[in-house]
Amino acid sequence: MGADHYLVGTASLNFALSLALAGKADEADRAVARATKILEASMGKDHPDFDQVCEAEAVVLFRKTDLNGAAAILTATLARFARPDHPLLARVRVRARLVDARAEATTVKARATARMPP
Numbered sequence: 001m002g003a004d005h006y007l008v009g010t011a012s013l014n015f016a017l018s019l020a021l022a023g024k025a026d027e028a029d030r031a032v033a034r035a036t037k038i039l040e041a042s043m044g045k046d047h048p049d050f051d052q053v054c055e056a057e058a059v060v061l062f063r064k065t066d067l068n069g070a071a072a073i074l075t076a077t078l079a080r081f082a083r084p085d086h087p088l089l090a091r092v093r094v095r096a097r098l099v100d101a102r103a104e105a106t107t108v109k110a111r112a113t114a115r116m117p118p
Helices: 006-021 025-043 050-063 067-080 089-115
Strands: none
Touching: 006 025, 006 050, 025 050, 050 067, 050 089, 067 089
């Protein structure tokens, strides 16, 4: 098994998610970029499992508070689901709702802060 084997890519993807959840977003960003490169080369973007890579990229962006970037990736990922029974469809829908909710909460907080006297 070489450094470009899909199992190495999968392990890098899992590592990236662990880093993101641990609050190490910059390290997670590098790990998900490595995983994306490996998995894109080994399976191609059209493979159904590649959507997991996109989902992981969205999680990292979400943790970096790039809500627009996360929403864009999740929207594109949802659009690629050709079948309503795709195994990741429900999970990606839930993540998309979380991103929307966090974006809305951030907007409400910013508005409330702007109205507060100094």
